[in-house]
Amino acid sequence: MLIRPSTPDDQPRLFEIWDTAVRATHDFLAPRDLATIAAMVRDEYLPTAKNLAVVVDHGGQAFGFLGLNGSHIDSLFVHPDRHGQGGGRALVEWAARSRAALFVDVNEQNKGGRLFYERLGFVEVGRSSRDHDGRPYPLLHLRRALRAA
Template structure:
């Protein structure tokens, strides 16, 4: 059974490693310098959200970051892709935290399709990410 646990700064190295593996598998559009800059900034991003690591026993399969009813980040270790864990996490966040919105990279069509299957639809698009990098962002709502 997948269980949530509030993450702490002591968990950051593990979560950053999961992020790096997940991004390598899904975010080929990122330029290497941008990927490195984002990775260095993750501790600051983590501190701005409610950060939860999702565990299967003692193994962390991924993590989520929310701000109020917005899913800001969801990353799974690629070893756990396509096993229903992402859906379980999103459905849990909907049921327990009233998740209403999600932000996704436009250049990640797999993530967009995933969120659409979870009942989200496009409400807006921005041509750059929040740091001004040239990666279009889609805002979705349930």
């Protein structure tokens, strides 16, 4: 397993990972909201995101990615065929290397995501009743202290 910066050539595969992962873990999203979010990820987020890291297998195939903005994890998605195999954990540990803390927002209804972050030592520090775009999907704000600041 290797972690490397993403390149523009990765964008189609990253969108495929995002789409497959979201369909497997975000069954609470209304179809219309899913379509709106997918268009935003494909057309706006992936082409312009800075600090995207990609985890690839030994054959060079990307199977997960993490977007980082300072100490905040903006995105973390692993292809469902690779869930539970250490790719997500490796990406979080990669992000943690030079930070005193990490922050992430996770949909409250995403039980698997919540458990994943809890297993990595994240704790809830707040809650919003709606997502960042005002949709009725509550967010849990999580923090993981990594080392003394």
